[in-house]
Amino acid sequence: MTSITDAVASLEQDRSTFTASLATAMAQGAQFGQVAAQTRAAQIEIDSAIARAKAEQIAADAATSRITAAINARTTVLQTVQTAKTGAGQPLSDSVANALKAAVLDANGGDQAKLDDAIDKVKTLDTDIATTADDEASVLTAALDTLATKKADLVTKKAAALDLLAMIEGSAGILATQLSAAKDALTRATTLATTDGDAAHHAAIVSYVDYSRLRDGLAAGLANNGLGDDWATARDAWLSAAAAVAAAEEAVIEKRLDWARAVAEQTARLATRAVKAAEEAAGAF
Incomplete structure (x- = not known):
């Protein structure tokens, strides 16, 4: 899996390369003006891509915090369910379920x-x-x-x-x-x-x-x-x-x-x- 960190590092390397390319293009005179303009546009696109990638990382980190809390809450409830199912005389135990079924059957003839x-x-x-x-x-x-x-x-x-x-x-x-x-x-x-x-x-x-x-x-x-x-x-x-x-x-x-x-x-x-x-x-x- 490609990580956001690796992707951002690659983008930042490209930005450094483009910065050097821009300096070279500008030093070569007006005939490289179009190259310089395209390089500036590429720098802007790189910066935008970096910002979007970092924003996704922040969003994913926030979601991870929420999922951790949700899993912990679910585990707590499941423990309660397990007690209700296995404890003697508990509402979800086999004995209680069988007794209820017998009572309903008896009540209906x-x-x-x-x-x-x-x-x-x-x-x-x-x-x-x-x-x-x-x-x-x-x-x-x-x-x-x-x-x-x-x-x-x-x-x-x-x-x-x-x-x-x-x-x-x-x-x-x-x-x-x-x-x-x-x-x-x-x-x-x-x-x-x-x-x-x-x-x-x-x-x-x-x-x-x-x-x-x-x-x-x-x-x-x-x-x-x-x-x-x-x-x-x-x-x-x-x-x-x-x-x-x-x-x-x-x-x-x-x-x-x-x-x-x-x-x-x-x-x-x-x-x-x-x-x-x-x-x-x-x-x-």
Whole structure:
């Protein structure tokens, strides 16, 4: 099992690494400005993850304190139950239970078969009452599971759409930078190619490779004219997922109300259980 302590230690190590990376990026000048910005964002995310992990540890520690107290209380009660069951003449002892059964049998005419039938009828009623809200509870659980699935899908679809948006928003600046770099590479390669000396001619090859790579990339940008359609698809998927969450939330609200009604019915049946159970038992005689 991975401990919170180990996880936090790993995150803190990452933070130290990112701090060093940030210093390096800033020292390398404006061309590494984007790296520096991303590194700062990563530091913020790391700090947030550390805070969340520590909060979970605190919550788990608090829950452990509560469970310890609860187990101790349960153990105390179980000891009382054990005494009530095993002590001579205690309310849960076999002798007391057998005496009560004999008294009930005698009070109802002494017919064991009829008494067993009456007991079964009461137990059947109790089972029916106990399961009054089971169907509604199952439906509600399924609705909650569906809602969780839809929410997870919404997170994925929304993130994909926003990532695409960020890419499209940044593409103009990137393309402009690439175009300027391609022009510079063209000028540099042309100049080096016409300069005397092998060193200049070899350097011209490097500049030509840079120019070709940038030229091909810009050509690909010209060919990719479907970003508007890509955005529409991503946006529609986002909104469709959001609509699915809303529908799932509606279902949960409805099913929770159905369950509440069933529980209220169960409570009402429990209130009249003694009378109804006596009527059921009487039917066996």
